[in-house]
Amino acid sequence: MGETAAERRGTWKVKAGLAEMLKGGVIMDVVTADQAKIAEDAGAVAVMALERVPADIRREGGVARMSDPGLIQAIIDAVTIPVMAKCRIGHFVEAQILEAIGVDYIDESEVLTPADEEHHINKHSFKIPFVCGCRDLGEALRRIAEGAAMIRTKGEAGTGNVVEAVRHQRAVTSAIRRLNGMGPEELVMEAKQLGAPADLLEETARLGRLPVVNFAAGGIATPADAALMMQLGCDGIFVGSGVFKSEDPSARAKAIVAATTNYDRPDILVEVSRSLGKAMRGLEIGAIPKEELLAGRGW
Amino acid sequence: MSARRRIGVLALQGDFREHLAALRACEVEGVAVRTTEELDRVDALILPGGESTTMSRLMDSKLRQRIQERAAAGMPVMGTCAGMILMASEVLDGTVEQEPLKLMHLAVRRNAYGRQRDSFEAEVDAPALGGPGPGVFIRAPQVTQAGASVETLASHGGQPVALREENRLALAFHPELTPDHRWHQYFLGFLDGS
Secondary structure (H helix, E strand, C coil): CCCCCCCEECCHHHHHHHHHHHCCCEEEEECCHHHHHHHHHHCCCEEEECCCCHHHHHHHCCCCCCCCHHHHHHHHHHCCCCEEEEEECCCHHHHHHHHHHCCCEEEEECCCCCCCCCCCCCHHHCCCCEEEEECCHHHHHHHHHCCCCEEEECCCCCCCCCHHHHHHHHHHHHHHHHHCCCCHHHHHHHHHHHCCCHHHHHHHHHHCCCCCEEEECCCCCCHHHHHHHHHCCCCEEEECHHHHCCCCHHHHHHHHHHHHHCCCCHHHHHHHHCCCCCCCCCCCHHHCCHHHCCCCCCC | CCCCCEEEEECCCCCHHHHHHHHHHCCCEEEEECCHHHHHCCCEEEECCCCHHHHHHHCCHHHHHHHHHHHHCCCCEEEECHHHHHHCCEEECCCCCCCCCCCCCEEEECCCCCCHHHCEEEEECCHHHCCCEEEEECCCCEEEEECCCCEEEEEECCEEEEEEECCEEEECCCHHHCCCCHHHHHHHHHHHCC
């Protein structure tokens, strides 16, 4: 025993493995250390450190960038659960800064204003893992090919409207179901049509699911929304504006955590949905000007 | 005891699916456990990896008490990473609400190796398994103190990372994330009194 075996850091196994540990859990957007504590106490498996939640980014407009490192550090210091932070699509220097701060996961996110309209970050070159958004199977596999160790369906962030999250989750699962029974030559054709690497598509077909963990995001505002996404087959939940834009964030956060664990038990969902106060106001997708929709960012 | 064994995996949060898959590979029946009724139908229990603070919160007092009673009555229990934290008698750096199950005489420190960038893979030498096996350490805990009745089965970097006390087994790493199921086999041996 005496001698210590070599330690290999930043391997695919530890990157994708952390996402495995988050499964069945809720990751909450927070903008202060106090909110991070509330999220941790409510049972969040991780927090996303932000300057503004998506609902405010949407309202205030302007260019949305990586958060101030000081704010991220304050949130890291406040909690013992993993801390994630967002960088702009293609902005690999923001990602380098987040890695140097010591965040546990980077979200290369369409919620921020893209920095590159052609290239996503080469995520293989980082020691810490990335999560990326997708609207369908092809987009998910392109991100995984670039090194994303976790996927989230995009939904439409900051709306409190779950309809886009449902659309994207269903798009991924029905595309995976279609692979069932395809022969090797059909998979090659399908990969071409999806714009996805053939080897990753073959792996997806073999597993019957994405090769990495997939959370739902974008518009989840109630315990029932969280349970809906879990029943549709996602592995866990991101809640952005839904917690801290509601009337009673602590109660709502606890309820969404309980609903994510007990997603298939309506009797428990009744209990946790009771008396939570007002949910965030919410937005009809059709009422949002097309150029302000976030899900279309990234490709 | 009937030949048909059912092994429970606590399924409140975390990588319980990987443990269920490892049990399938060992050709035993694995069952997800979220309630006391489900716990009452299993012969052994695995506490998976995940976020220990979250699992602690989601475990109600009834389930907590029933796990403690069953363990005291001899039910084998294995914990990996967060599961090890839940089995400990004392958690350092724990949040206020994190009361462990106290199934083993262990004091553990959460995230003792650092943040995710410090997570690593390394071979873990385990004479109990007949040789080294893969160790995946993700924001792993460390044991700071172990009682006299606790046996160290494997160490890494001078730290005990696999420990046994009677028929309870605590691992700081994740055998369920690898195709090497010897730790699961070793644990299943507890049901036959080994």
